[in-house]
Structures are given as C-alpha cells and as structure tokens.
Amino acid sequence: MQASQQQAAGGAVPLHVEQFTLRRGPVAVLDAVSLTLAEGQTLALIGESGAGKSTLAFAAMGLLNEPGVAMEGALRVCGDDVAHAAEKQLRRWRGTRMGLIFQDASAALNPCFTVLDHLSEPLRRHRGYSRAQCRERALALLESVGIADPQARLKAYPHELSGGMQQRVMIAIALACEPRLLLADEPTSALDVTIQAQIMALILERVHALGASAVFVLHDLALATQVADRVAVMYAGQIVEEGPAKEVLNHPRHPYTQGLRASAVEFGAERLQPIAGVVPALSNMPQGCRFAPRCPRATAQCGERPQPRTMGAVKVACWNL
Ligand SMILES: Nc1ncnc2c1ncn2[C@@H]1O[C@H](COP(=O)(O)OP(=O)(O)OP(=O)(O)O)[C@@H](O)[C@H]1O
Numbered sequence: 001m002q003a004s005q006q007q008a009a010g011g012a013v014p015l016h017v018e019q020f021t022l023r024r025g026p027v028a029v030l031d032a033v034s035l036t037l038a039e040g041q042t043l044a045l046i047g048e049s050g051a052g053k054s055t056l057a058f059a060a061m062g063l064l065n066e067p068g069v070a071m072e073g074a075l076r077v078c079g080d081d082v083a084h085a086a087e088k089q090l091r092r093w094r095g096t097r098m099g100l101i102f103q104d105a106s107a108a109l110n111p112c113f114t115v116l117d118h119l120s121e122p123l124r125r126h127r128g129y130s131r132a133q134c135r136e137r138a139l140a141l142l143e144s145v146g147i148a149d150p151q152a153r154l155k156a157y158p159h160e161l162s163g164g165m166q167q168r169v170m171i172a173i174a175l176a177c178e179p180r181l182l183l184a185d186e187p188t189s190a191l192d193v194t195i196q197a198q199i200m201a202l203i204l205e206r207v208h209a210l211g212a213s214a215v216f217v218l219h220d221l222a223l224a225t226q227v228a229d230r231v232a233v234m235y236a237g238q239i240v241e242e243g244p245a246k247e248v249l250n251h252p253r254h255p256y257t258q259g260l261r262a263s264a265v266e267f268g269a270e271r272l273q274p275i276a277g278v279v280p281a282l283s284n285m286p287q288g289c290r291f292a293p294r295c296p297r298a299t300a301q302c303g304e305r306p307q308p309r310t311m312g313a314v315k316v317a318c319w320n321l
C-alpha cells in the first residue's frame with residue numbers, strides 16, 4: 001500500500017454505519033441501519049430481494065448522493081462520511097478507499113474500451129501513472145487475477161472475453177489501486193456454477209492479500225458461512241440479526257433468519273419450508289417490527305420497533321427471543 005493511502009485510511013475502521021437511514025421520497029429504503037466492519041474482516045449481507053442490500057453497498061460507494069435520495073445518520077468509510085461528501089471527494093475515494101464489483105461484468109465494462117483502457121483509468125487518475133507504467137501494472141494485475149496470456153488480453157474488448165474472464169477483469173479494476181474496502185454485489189450469481197467457486201476464492205484471496213475488508217452481497221447462505229467472518233441479515237431495509245457468520249447461520253435466533261435457513265436449498269433441508277407471506281411494500285410498512293405480519297412468534301409488543309439486543313456475540317432485533 002502506498003504511504004498516501006495508509007494516511008488516507010488513517011487507521012480508521014473501513015466501514016462504520018450508525019443509525020443510517022436512506023429515503024427515496026417518503027419511503028425509507030434503509031431504516032436505522034448500524035454495523036461496523038473491522039480491518040481485514042469480511043461481512044455477508046443476506047436477505048430477500050428488495051431488502052436493501054445493494055442500496056447499502058451503493059450508498060457506501062457514494063453512488064446514491066443524488067437529488068431524491070435523503071440520507072441521515074453516519075455512513076463512514078475509513079473514517080469519513082460518504083453520505084454527505086461532495087462528488088469531487090468521492091471520486092478521489094472510489095478506487096483508493098472503496099472498490100465495487102457488480103453482479104454482471106458484461107454490463108459494467110464499457111464495450112468501446114479495451115482491457116488496458118479499463119485498467120489504466122484508475123491508475124492514471126489516482127496514481128498519475130504514465131502509459132508505460134499503466135501497461136506494466138495492468139499486466140501484473142491480470143496475472144494476479146489468473147488471466148492466461150495477459151499480453152494478448154490487454155488489447156481485448158469485453159465481448160472478446162468469457163463471462164468468467166470479464167469478472168476477473170472487473171476484480172482487477174476494482175482492486176487496481178488497493179482499496180481498503182471492497183463491496184461485491186452478488187459477484188458470482190451471473191456466472192456458470194462451475195466457475196462461481198473459483199471466482200469467489202479469487203476475490204477472497206485478493207482481499208486477504210491486500211489486507212482489505214469486504215462486504216459481499218449474497219443469496220447463498222452456505223457460501224456466506226464459508227467466505228464471511230460476519231453476517232448481517234436484512235429484512236425490508238432493516239438489519240434484524242448481525243454477528244459471526246457461523247453463529248448466526250448455524251444457530252439463527254431471529255424468526256426471519258430461522259425462516260431463511262429453513263427455506264435455503266443449500267443447507268440441504270429435506271423439506272424446504274418457504275417463509276409464508278410476502279415482504280410488505282415499502283410505502284406501506286408496519287410501524288413496529290417490519291417482519292411482524294409474517295412472523296409466527298408475533299405478539300402485541302411487535303407493534304413497537306424492537307431495538308437490537310446483544311446475545312453473546314450476536315445482535316438480534318426481536319421482542320420474543
Ligand atoms: N433507483 C431506484 N429507484 C427507486 N427505488 C429503488 C431504486 N433502487 C432500489 N429501489 C428500491 O429500494 C429497495 C431496496 O432495493 P435493493 O436493490 O437495495 O434490494 P436488494 O436487497 O439488493 O435486492 P436484490 O436481492 O433483489 O438485489 C427496493 O424496494 C427497490 O425497489
């Protein structure tokens with residue numbers, strides 16, 4: 001890591017989210033979310049579609065600082081509040097403090113630019129590299145993500161690469177300037193199952209090599225226990241349970257986490273039990289616990305919002321534990 005980057009990181013935690021609420025118009029897409037990720041730690045965000053996982057990852061990249069989106073509370077990356085930073089500042093931080101890997105590399109890569117163009121952009125912008133330096137570093141980056149014949153690949157356009165190779169290129173771009181925090185939004189779900197494990201292992205290996213921290217948005221609970229130190233379970237814009245990944249997923253306490261477990265194919269349940277009902281519309285959320293209308297354990301008290309309770313190493317927001 002360059003000295004300037006070490007200084008930028010300032011020893012502050014890579015990600016600190018506190019009572020963070022994000023509204024689109026009147027609707028709270030994220031509602032009082034709190035979590036902290038320590039240096040070198042990995043976190044999996046799990047939960048049904050629409051829970052707000054991508055929103056949290058995108059907000060941490062500073063990609064939602066736009067009219068129509070209101071943010072309250074703290075969303076700090078390496079000590080600085082991303083939610084209220086100016087675009088100029090964010091452009092300096094994207095790539096050096098935080099990097100993003102999307103689900104679909106073919107949509108994220110620009111079809112008019114070569115692999116070398118893509119890799120050179122952050123290197124020129126953040127490090128002021130010359131063409132020759134960019135080329136040299138780009139070669140090393142392609143090698144580091146396991147791309148064979150990197151010389152030839154530098155000149156390739158995205159459509160000339162397989163899906164797996166495109167994803168490797170995107171990993172190389174995201175990590176080119178050694179960010180402290182990697183955000184990976186379903187990084188392997190668009191890929192063939194046979195290469196999903198390879199790509200996931202590659203991301204983890206690169207993250208560990210950099211000593212960086214990572215947030216993985218995942219649908220696969222078993223994968224979450226394999227790749228993440230911690231897990232945060234999201235439901236309708238709130239974190240309902242958070243703690244060490246194995247503890248949360250092997251001994252789920254929140255009725256929603258228990259429901260997720262029972263409906264997860266990958267845990268090898270003999271008979272899958274889907275969670276009854278559907279997530280309420282964001283415009284029509286219950287006042288108290290958002291899961292209460294679907295919860296088998298709901299009581300009158302659930303009309304009031306449960307505050308997260310600490311149970312051992314886990315935090316759970318439920319009245320009826
Ligand atoms: N650009 C947008 N404009 C309006 N609403 C949006 C926008 N992006 C997301 N939302 C809404 O915000 C909520 C959270 O969406 P988000 O994409 O963060 O969910 P997610 O947990 O990533 O879901 P998935 O697992 O399907 O990717 C959803 O209700 C979604 O409809």
Ligand SMILES: [Mg+2]
Binds near residue numbers: 053185
């Ligand atoms: Mg998403």
